[in-house]
Amino acid sequence: MWSAVSKTRQKDTWYIDQTIAYSKRGVVTSARAVLKFVPGRRSEMREQIRDCLDLEGVNPHDFAYYTALLLLDCAKGTIHFSRITFFDKEDTVIWQEDYDPTQLYRPTPGSSTQDISWYLCLNRPGFIDTLKKKKPFLYFFSEGETSQ
DSSP states (O other): OOEEEEEOTTOOEEEEEEEEEEEETTEEEEEEEEEEEEOOTTOHHHHHHHHHHHHTTOOGGGOOEEEEEEEEETTTTEEEEEEEEEEOTTSOEEEEEEOOTTOOBOOOTTSHHHHHHHHHTTOSTTHHHHHHHSOOOEEEEETTEEEO
16 A cells, blocks of 8 residues: 655655554654655656666666665664666566665655655654554554554
8 A cells, every 4th residue: 555755846756655663662763665656757757767777778668667675764864775676567577676785875855755754754743643543554663562
């Protein structure tokens, strides 16, 4: 069940699903999630991705979206994309790449990566109230107890 977490002016949309967050004393320390990026029709990001796929020998016109396995260290404020998988319109994998665990990124203020970070680390204003009203998609594991 994908939840939209960020949109750009060029209609790029970022979704999150299958999230596991780890917390201590009610503060999220780290999270793992599946991220889905769907580019807008005339998106600059779409063109950048197509250029990269072309360099890898993949037909860039087949690209429709990608998913990424995301690891977030909320305490340090870093993001790691461990695997990115590119798909075509028929949901067929057209390219996949694993990334070195030392490749860490800091979210840029005002960017989609900051929205994603805030979303997963529960730094977004009013987010706890949203979780209380809807069925949570985050599962917290803290100090030996599990709650949903």
